[in-house]
Amino acid sequence: MASPKVPPTTVQRLPLYLRCLVQASAMHMPVVNSLQIAEMAGTNAAQVRKDLSYLGEFGTRGVGYDVDSLITHLSKQLGLTESRRVAIVGFGRLGSALQSYPGFEERHMRVVAVFDADPAKIGTQVDGVTVESVDDLEVVVKQTDVEIAILAVPGAFAQDIADRLVAAGVRAIMNFAPVRLHVPEGVEVRQADLAGELQVLSFHLNPRRASV
Amino acid sequence: MASPKVPPTTVQRLPLYLRCLVQASAMHMPVVNSLQIAEMAGTNAAQVRKDLSYLGEFGTRGVGYDVDSLITHLSKQLGLTESRRVAIVGFGRLGSALQSYPGFEERHMRVVAVFDADPAKIGTQVDGVTVESVDDLEVVVKQTDVEIAILAVPGAFAQDIADRLVAAGVRAIMNFAPVRLHVPEGVEVRQADLAGELQVLSFHLNPRRASV
Numbered sequence: 001m002a003s004p005k006v007p008p009t010t011v012q013r014l015p016l017y018l019r020c021l022v023q024a025s026a027m028h029m030p031v032v033n034s035l036q037i038a039e040m041a042g043t044n045a046a047q048v049r050k051d052l053s054y055l056g057e058f059g060t061r062g063v064g065y066d067v068d069s070l071i072t073h074l075s076k077q078l079g080l081t082e083s084r085r086v087a088i089v090g091f092g093r094l095g096s097a098l099q100s101y102p103g104f105e106e107r108h109m110r111v112v113a114v115f116d117a118d119p120a121k122i123g124t125q126v127d128g129v130t131v132e133s134v135d136d137l138e139v140v141v142k143q144t145d146v147e148i149a150i151l152a153v154p155g156a157f158a159q160d161i162a163d164r165l166v167a168a169g170v171r172a173i174m175n176f177a178p179v180r181l182h183v184p185e186g187v188e189v190r191q192a193d194l195a196g197e198l199q200v201l202s203f204h205l206n207p208r209r210a211s212v
Numbered sequence: 213m214a215s216p217k218v219p220p221t222t223v224q225r226l227p228l229y230l231r232c233l234v235q236a237s238a239m240h241m242p243v244v245n246s247l248q249i250a251e252m253a254g255t256n257a258a259q260v261r262k263d264l265s266y267l268g269e270f271g272t273r274g275v276g277y278d279v280d281s282l283i284t285h286l287s288k289q290l291g292l293t294e295s296r297r298v299a300i301v302g303f304g305r306l307g308s309a310l311q312s313y314p315g316f317e318e319r320h321m322r323v324v325a326v327f328d329a330d331p332a333k334i335g336t337q338v339d340g341v342t343v344e345s346v347d348d349l350e351v352v353v354k355q356t357d358v359e360i361a362i363l364a365v366p367g368a369f370a371q372d373i374a375d376r377l378v379a380a381g382v383r384a385i386m387n388f389a390p391v392r393l394h395v396p397e398g399v400e401v402r403q404a405d406l407a408g409e410l411q412v413l414s415f416h417l418n419p420r421r422a423s424v
Contacts, residue, residue, distance in 0.1 A: 009221065011412055011415050011416075012412055014411070014412075014415065015405065015407070015408035015409075015411035015412060016405070016408060018411070019405075019408070040392070042392070076418075077415065077418070078411050078414050078415045078418065079414040079415060079417055079418030080411060080414055084410065084414050084417075086410065092309070093305055093308050093309035093312060094306075094309035094313070096305050097304070097305035097306035097309045098406065100305060101306070101406055101407070102366075102367070102390060103390045103407050104406075104407050104410070107407040107408075107410075107411065108411075108414075109407055109410045109411075109414075147414075147417060148410055148413050148414065148417070150410075154314075155314070171416075171417060172413035172414070172416060172417050173413075174409055174410060174413060178314060178315045180252075180254070188413055188416040188417070190409055190412065190413055192409070193227065193228070194310065194313055194316075195227070195313070195315050195316050195319040195321055196227035196228060196231070196319075197227075197386055197402055197404070198296065198298065198316075198319075198321045198360055198362075198386060199226070199227035199230070199290050199292060199319065199320075199321075200223055200224055200226075200227060200402065201360050201384035201385075201386060201400055201402055202290050202291040202292055202296050202320075202321075202359075202360065202384070203223050203226065203289065203290045203291060204223075204383075204384060204400040205291055205296075205359060205360070205383060205384050205400070206288075206289070206290065206291030
């Protein structure tokens, strides 16, 4: 589903650039250059210029990028001109940690629905959102107009829940269950792999890797 | 800190390949080809061949890769021939969700220490690990020989805790706090950015992105 024009690795850096620009704006910087963005984002200036050029943003040579207009442009590209409506399915420790994760709201992600299968949790209120029964998934997803679903259910249930979400019209899923989901064309899945993230760190700790 | 030989994007895919190979082994497949790995990993065969060639693994033309020896080789490259010793700092909802995250153990990540600042939590036992006071961070990190630390503390405390971890000898940090950490050369940080992940999904939902 990625636009053929914008490589996935570039898309992955856009939220970071947006965050850096919002910081720059908060510090009352009207203009930033690619080197400044790169330093905040932990990349290099050539990469920043290349990434932004995919979006048709070239800045002004010798001056830089206008912060506010670049924020507006990036927000549009990321579809964040208004908040995205997010559901969390599975309200165990991870699901509830995600619901209270700081910075979703300010980054235009609004949790509008939460689901669990545990009768003890269903009906309770958390930060203004009622925990709904997973049996009512389809109805509530449609009612609350969910755009992005976060799956925080045990692996054995993940595919079934994903199928139901897709049938209810959800086209973007963030999956924390340690299983690979199969979804139809046109549905975007991002797989959280926390153990894999730690393994990448392990690679960098490893002196043996030099000896290939 | 990445080896100049292996690009970061390749390193990032290695844990996924390893996971696919372990699945293949569990299904009693003695040999897999690059197309089979690609299908399991959700990438393409040319990418798999290129990535593995960085590790000096070329397989056998027309046959494929020996599953067990590739598992051994990848595990060595990722420094996973024995379990990595992991600490979780911050034992709130996210920290405790991470401690009980399924699949850390089987993927060679062993939580050996957990820290919090809340007196009500300190001293309690969770899955065989005692919650330690964050005041004792340096002592316990050294005693338990922590290699990788997971930061699940509020943003305001993250840099201070990171400094103390680094001073105590930790060279790899996974940061869930929504702040950018500054660490000395030789220390590897991975920044978890859950809101950013959702924003990448949002990009794919956005029809406006085509109009650049």
